Amino acid sequence: EAQVTQNPRYLITVTGKKLTVTCSQNMNHEYMSWYRQDPGLGLRQIYYSMNVEVTDKGDVPEGYKVSRKEKRNFPLILESPSPNQTSLYFCASSLSMGLEQFFGPGTRLTVL
Amino acid sequence: AQSVTQPDIHITVSEGASLELRCNYSYGATPYLFWYVQSPGQGLQLLLKYFSGDTLVQGIKGFEAEFKRSQSSFNLRKPSVHWSDAAEYFCAVGAGGTSYGKLTFGQGTILTVHP
Numbered sequence: 388e389a390q391v392t393q394n395p396r397y398l399i400t401v402t403g404k405k406l407t408v409t410c411s412q413n414m415n416h417e418y419m420s421w422y423r424q425d426p427g428l429g430l431r432q433i434y435y436s437m438n439v440e441v442t443d444k445g446d447v448p449e450g451y452k453v454s455r456k457e458k459r460n461f462p463l464i465l466e467s468p469s470p471n472q473t474s475l476y477f478c479a480s481s482l483s484m485g486l487e488q489f490f491g492p493g494t495r496l497t498v499l
Numbered sequence: 500a501q502s503v504t505q506p507d508i509h510i511t512v513s514e515g516a517s518l519e520l521r522c523n524y525s526y527g528a529t530p531y532l533f534w535y536v537q538s539p540g541q542g543l544q545l546l547l548k549y550f551s552g553d554t555l556v557q558g559i560k561g562f563e564a565e566f567k568r569s570q571s572s573f574n575l576r577k578p579s580v581h582w583s584d585a586a587e588y589f590c591a592v593g594a595g596g597t598s599y600g601k602l603t604f605g606q607g608t609i610l611t612v613h614p
Contacts, residue, residue: 430604
């Protein structure tokens with residue numbers, strides 16, 4: 388089944404404790420992207436990747452890191468999480484930027 | 500930098516009534532425009548997109564949108580709303596050139612459908 392998977396789905400952590408949210412797609416998509424969703428703000432793009440080893444900043448990249456070493460994986464790294472990073476995070480992928488993006492199920496992160 | 504504004508946070512319509520959700524964008528060149536829908540607790544699903552060509556775009560579930568360059572708008576319409584259309588709708592604009600790949604979403608419009 389074609390899908391985008393994210394792990395974990397739910398995470399409660401404390402300020403400053405490094406964490407990684409994984410994202411994997413099995414559709415051989417070139418384009419992958421991370422978003423955070425906050426009430427009243429819609430989705431805001433954190434980072435995106437046009438292909439392996441090609442990443443760029445979205446609108447809200449501060450406090451986040453990404454890497455794209457393999458085509459299928461695009462992990463989101465929070466080196467030192469803070470409470471303002473409490474949010475619902477979505478990973479998405481598509482064959483290329485202009486085509487339909489397939490979204491993962493979301494990861495709800497709480498930073499205490 | 501591109502931006503998107505959805506002026507209506509919440510819209511309520513009766514089942515069977517027509518619907519128009521507004522979207523205004525800001526971008527220096529011809530944008531790539533999208534409408535996505537999110538049902539409660541779900542991810543996002545693409546309704547339709549505009550890249551070039553015909554300014555009236557047809558999408559899934561009976562939705563359509565019209566690109567109006569002079570008004571910087573990309574409003575979403577449906578002639579007759581069904582109860583299952585209740586969801587949150589997001590307009591998004593994509594950039595070209597050196598920012599190709601960057602996608603900016605609006606704040607979203609919550610649609611409530613009354614029977």
